[in-house]
Amino acid sequence: MTNQFTTEYFKTHQLYKEKHDFVYFPADNRKPIMHIAFNINDPFFKPLGAEITSILEINKDIAFNFHVFVDSYSQENKDNLEKTARKYHCNIYLYVMDMSIFAGFHIKVARFSRVTYIRIVMPWVLRHIADHYLYLDSDMICVGSLKQFLNTDLEGKAIGALTYHTPDRVAFLKMKQDVYFSDGLMWIDIQEWIREKITEQVFSYQGADPRRFKGQTQDLLNLVVEGNMKPIPNLFHHKNKDFSIQGILIHYSGRDKPWELVLDEDDELWRHYLDISFWESMPNPMPPKKPSYYHSFKKLAQVYRAKGETWKEIQCLFWYSVLKIRYKI
Secondary structure, X not given: OOOOOOHHHHHHOOOEEEEEEEEOOOOOOOOOEEEEEEEEOHHHHHHHHHHHHHHHHHOOOOEEEEEEEEOOOOHHHHHXXXXXXXXXXXXXXXXXXXXXXXXXXXXXXXXXXXXXXXXXXXXXXXXXXXXEEEEEOOOEEEOOOOHHHHOOOXXXXXXXXXXXXXXXXXXXXXXXXXXXXXXXXXXXXXXHHHHOOHHHHHHOOOOOOHHHOOOOHHHHHXXXXXXXXXXXXXXXXXXXXXXXXXXXXXXXOOOOOOOOOOOOHHHHHHHHHHHHOOOOOOOOOOOOOOHHHHHHHHHHHHHHHHHXXXXXXXXXXXXXXXXXXXXXX
């Protein structure tokens, strides 16, 4: 079967069904301009709102263009994006993508979505708008300056990203080089990406046996790029991991998310940025009272025990027991 997703296809097809522009740059802007892109589905607008707000609050010396790629949106979320652009005098662009072109890609974990594959076509959408852009997952907040990206020379590479020592993943994918990177943060040279035909190569994996992969876009990009990228310093302050260098982003990459429960100061900081965003606050630190969250109540009980807050600890242990029983049943 001939692959229809060729270079000519991406040159001639509009990949989005709708585009909404919220343009609020001041006419006399003299700040350096930076482009940041995200891909989300509608339930993830709240985490995105907290993340964008943290970026804007921390980096007031940069003029931002945010590109938000989605499969759908609610009117409230669209309105909140425009309110954010107006308040912070930045530009936000909302793209509603044609998701039919991603139908042949596998879904590795049930809770994941094919919106992750949108990042593969972003350079084609943005090629007449920017030279470089920063792709970020939407489960982060910013705690430091992003200016270093504007000064990062990719030295002829299409991608700058964080690398991990993952010999098991490299061996499983049968990669030739022992270099595996995260696609949750990528500094991208658009023209180099297009020249290297990265999008087309990833699309050639449509219909492949899902058992060949442990992940989705990240595995496919690593197979295509095969280490031909520029490693950049560790920029993340990971929860529950000890890095000697404090990062400029907090990545909530674990199982417990700050929009589900508050376990520590990192989670409290996320809730702070949600509070000052245009999305509804979440004052309750407890997780949802659903069976799948029983483990979270046990963790929160340990937090309250350490704080000496006995009554809250008892409440958490009660719900831990009740929900665990329901989960097992």
